Structures are given as structure tokens and as C-alpha cells.
Amino acid sequence: MKPYLREKAPKTLSEILEAPAYESGYLVTKNAGWRNIRPVINADKCVGCLQCYLYCPDGVIYKDGGKVAIDYDFCKGCGICKKMCKTGAIEMEAEK
Amino acid sequence: MSVNAKTLNEDEFFYGHKACAGCGGSLAVRIALKVLGERSVAVLPAGCMSAVGFNFPQLCFGNNAIISTFAGTASMLTGVEAGLRAQGITDFHAVGFAGDGGTADIGLQALSGAIDRNDDILYICYDNEAYMNTGIQKSSLTPFGAKTTTTPAGKNIRGNLRPKKNMFEIVAAHGIPYAATASVGYLNDFMQKVEKAAKIKGTKYIHIIAPCPTGWGIATDETVEIAKEVVDCGLWYLAEFENGEYKLNYQPKEFTDIESYLKKQSRFRHLTDEDIETIKRSRDAKWDAIHNNFKIN
Structure with missing residues (x-):
């Protein structure tokens, strides 16, 4: 299962189970705020080789109709995808 | 056919x-x-990946995952495997992810014990060559010359004085069913090794x-x-240990320049030409040993 954002974050002690265990893949915050540059995919140049998807440390690049797309909620803007892209389909742009 | 980017679980x-x-990591x-x-x-165990993966209530594993004591990764894996087996569950993998400190320093004893018992577990050491999440302290897998907060680079002593421990061969020396470096x-090489290890019964180490x-x-x-370059310049190698035999998986045609690899990283920037010569000599000695002892395709 891919971890996903939940609507509610437990805030009080009574909302936390007594056992030292919790539901897996329970996300309450995004990582988007870490980024000051963002990768942008040029779909015309993308050949769907998936090297960016493979080498992304955060797993935010996913297959999308023979090409790839990015989950900007969790991309940290490290730039590895741009380096891995042999066709130059990924450019890093400044966040505004 | 082995798994690749196209066939990998989405x-x-x-x-x-x-x-x-x-x-x-x-x-x-x-x-x-x-x-x-x-x-x-x-x-x-305690380490980068548990520190970044379990920030309650931000829980980043989609599968079952648990934090162990620092020294007890392998022993907890033993328990996980035995517990699930006792319940009649067979379709699972007990996998550990420990850093270099949690493996080569603190968790070595538990790992050695698990290999001795030949428990059916997969132990993966992600080696970033120091205790990174506590602020970059030297571990026994920090390479010679690297600057860390506990091995600073000064006028007389330039970073870490000791060479990197050879964890792969220490593990292999136990007579483990499968060990590999990646x-x-x-x-692609790493995925192939994980896939292979998952099918082997007994203790596996990557x-x-x-x-x-x-x-x-x-x-x-x-x-x-830089992870490619460390292999290409010969300071790391891709190999396997299986059936009592070492096998080299990749032989760079010609090593790339060690100095260029080192000087790209600020932890090595203080090294003198003499230090770089020392590193080159130890690389060449290691590769002589590889050529003598490893099966080369």
C-alpha cells in the first residue's frame, strides 16, 4: 500500500492507541515546502524510459500513460530526475 | 527475466x-x-531511515515496519521470522535496513548470531559511511581520510586515520548462504540481488x-x-558471495580518476597528494586481492 495523506492527525493522547503500534502509511504532512526548485517534465521530449521514476529517492514520479508525472506534494526538488533524464525532458524551475 | 524499471512493482x-x-539511503x-x-x-534500528520514516503520526512505511533497538536489528528479524512461522505464515520476507554504524559497529554481534543460526532473514546495510542522522560521526565504515565531526581535518591529522572495515567479507567469512555488495x-544490479536473495532460504546480507x-x-x-563513480574509480566493487565462492559482478574497463571522485566531496577536500596516493595504493592492493580470490566473469 502506498502511504497517503489522511484528513485527521491525532492530536490528543486519547486519540492515540495504547499499544505502541499504529496504522501503516499514515501521512499527515506534505514535503512540498522543502523545495525551492521544482522539476517540470516536457511531455514532448519524454520517451518513458522510467529512469527518473527508478532513481527518485522519494518515489514521487509515477507512470502516466506511457510517460511520467510528478506528485508535487512530496517532491523535495533534489534534482536527481533531471540528471537521470537522457533526453533532457526534465528542467528544474524556481518555485515562486 | 529479472526485474527492471518497467516491470518493478508500481x-x-x-x-x-x-x-x-x-x-x-x-x-x-x-x-x-x-x-x-x-x-x-x-x-x-536507530538510524537515518527510522528517524525519517517514523515521525509519529507521519508513518511512511506502507508495509509492516518496526523500530528495533540499535544493536538488535538481526535478533528482532529472527523473532519476526520465528513468530510468523509459528503462526503458519509463509509468504513474507523479514527484511532489515540498518545503517553502517548499526551494522558494522553496534549491530555486528546480533548479525553474527543470526548468520550462525542461519535464520531466514534478509539484512540490508545502507552504507552512508558515517553516523549521519546524529550529525556525521565516524563509524567503522567511514573511509580513510574522510572528515567527520569526530575525525576533523586539522594540520597534523587529516580526517579519519583508519581504513573502511570490509563488512562484506566479514559476513561472507561466516559461510553465509548469500552476501552481496551493491x-x-x-x-538494476541491486534489484537483481534483492530478488535473488528473496528466493534463497537462510540468512542473506546485502x-x-x-x-x-x-x-x-x-x-x-x-x-x-557519485554512487556510480565510487564503483567506477575502484573504491567500491559489485560482488556476490554464494556457495562459498566470491564472484565479481562488474569490472570497470579502466578506473576513473580517484582524485576527481574525492575532490567532488567536501569531506575529502583537505586531502594532500600524499593521502590520495595512499588511497590509490590501497585500492590497487584490494583489486589485486580481488583478482586472486574472486571468480571474474
């Missing part, structure tokens, strides 16, 4: 974590879990080099390149 099991941008964990699948139980710069932009002093987008 599901993500390590997602939304708080690792630094460009983290090599998180890439290793993410890819290993994609190969092993949802029916894997991950055990993580690099996040060569993920040692993957995972650059840390924060601790190595490189840009966040250089992680993969």
Missing part, C-alpha cells in the same frame, strides 16, 4: 518520509521494498553504498552519479 512502500533531499530502502513487495516486514548508482549529500558534502542531485 506501488510505493516508503513514501512521504523526511529524509534529506537526494538521500541515497531512502532510495535503497524504497527500491528494496518495491522488489520484495507488501508482504515484507521491515525492521529498522550501489545506489547501479540499481551491503549497498548509499551516498549522503549532507555528510559527504555533495549537491543533492549528485547522489546517483
Whole structure:
């Protein structure tokens, strides 16, 4: 299962189970705020080789109709995808 | 056919974590879990990956995962495997992800015990060559010359004085069923090894080099390149140990320049020409030993 954002974050002690265990893949915050540059995919140049998807440390690049797309909620803007892209389909742009 | 980018499980099991941008360790964990699948139980000791994966209530593993004591990764894996087996569950992988400190320093005894018992577990060491999440202290897998907060570079002593411990061969010396080295710069090789290890019964160990932009002093987008370069310049090698035999998986045609690899990283920037010569000599001695003792394709 891919971890996903939940609507509610437990805030009080009574909302936390007594056992030292919790539901897996329970996300309450995004990582988007870490980024000051963002990768942008040029779909015309993308050949769907998936090297960016493979080498992304955060797993935010996913297959999308023979090409790839990015989950900007969790991309940290490290730039590895741009380096891995042999066709130059990924450019890093400044966040505004 | 072995797994590749196109056939890899599309599901993500390590997602939304708080690792630094460009983290090599998180890439290793993410890819290993994609190969092993949802029916894997991950055990993580204190270390980067547990620090970034379990920030309650931000829980970034999509499969079952648990934090162990620092020294007890392998013993907890033993318990996980025995517990599930006792319940009659067979379709699972007990996999551990420990850093270099949690493996070569603190967790070595438990790992040695698990290999001795030949428990059916997979132990993956993501090696970023120092205790990174506590602020870059030297471990026994920190290479010679590297600057850390506990081995600073000064006028007389220039970084770490001791060579990197050879964890792969220490593990192999136990007579383990399967051990391998890998690099996040060569993920196809790593995926193949994880896939192979998952099918072997008994203790398996994979040692993957995972650059840390924060601790190595490189840009966040250089992680993969530097992980390739460390293999290409001969300071790391891709090999396997199986049926009592060492096998080299990749022989660079010609080594790339060691100095260029070292000087890209701020942890090595203080090294003198003499230090670099020392590193070159130890590389050449290691490769002589590899050519003498390893099966080469």
C-alpha cells in the first residue's frame, strides 16, 4: 500500500492507541515546502524510459500513460530526475 | 527475466518520509521494498531511515515496519521470522535496513548470531559511511581520510586515520548462504540481488553504498552519479558471495580518476597528494586481492 495523506492527525493522547503500534502509511504532512526548485517534465521530449521514476529517492514520479508525472506534494526538488533524464525532458524551475 | 524499471512493482512502500533531499539511503530502502513487495516486514534500528520514516503520526512505511533497538536489528528479524512461522505464515520476507554504524559497529554481534543460526532473514546495510542522522560521526565504515565531526581535518591529522572495515567479507567469512555488495548508482544490479536473495532460504546480507549529500558534502542531485563513480574509480566493487565462492559482478574497463571522485566531496577536500596516493595504493592492493580470490566473469 502506498502511504497517503489522511484528513485527521491525532492530536490528543486519547486519540492515540495504547499499544505502541499504529496504522501503516499514515501521512499527515506534505514535503512540498522543502523545495525551492521544482522539476517540470516536457511531455514532448519524454520517451518513458522510467529512469527518473527508478532513481527518485522519494518515489514521487509515477507512470502516466506511457510517460511520467510528478506528485508535487512530496517532491523535495533534489534534482536527481533531471540528471537521470537522457533526453533532457526534465528542467528544474524556481518555485515562486 | 529479472526485474527492471518497467516491470518493478508500481506501488510505493516508503513514501512521504523526511529524509534529506537526494538521500541515497531512502532510495535503497524504497527500491528494496518495491522488489520484495507488501508482504515484507521491515525492521529498522536507530538510524537515518527510522528517524525519517517514523515521525509519529507521519508513518511512511506502507508495509509492516518496526523500530528495533540499535544493536538488535538481526535478533528482532529472527523473532519476526520465528513468530510468523509459528503462526503458519509463509509468504513474507523479514527484511532489515540498518545503517553502517548499526551494522558494522553496534549491530555486528546480533548479525553474527543470526548468520550462525542461519535464520531466514534478509539484512540490508545502507552504507552512508558515517553516523549521519546524529550529525556525521565516524563509524567503522567511514573511509580513510574522510572528515567527520569526530575525525576533523586539522594540520597534523587529516580526517579519519583508519581504513573502511570490509563488512562484506566479514559476513561472507561466516559461510553465509548469500552476501552481496551493491550501489545506489547501479540499481538494476541491486534489484537483481534483492530478488535473488528473496528466493534463497537462510540468512542473506546485502551491503549497498548509499551516498549522503549532507555528510559527504555533495549537491543533492549528485547522489546517483557519485554512487556510480565510487564503483567506477575502484573504491567500491559489485560482488556476490554464494556457495562459498566470491564472484565479481562488474569490472570497470579502466578506473576513473580517484582524485576527481574525492575532490567532488567536501569531506575529502583537505586531502594532500600524499593521502590520495595512499588511497590509490590501497585500492590497487584490494583489486589485486580481488583478482586472486574472486571468480571474474
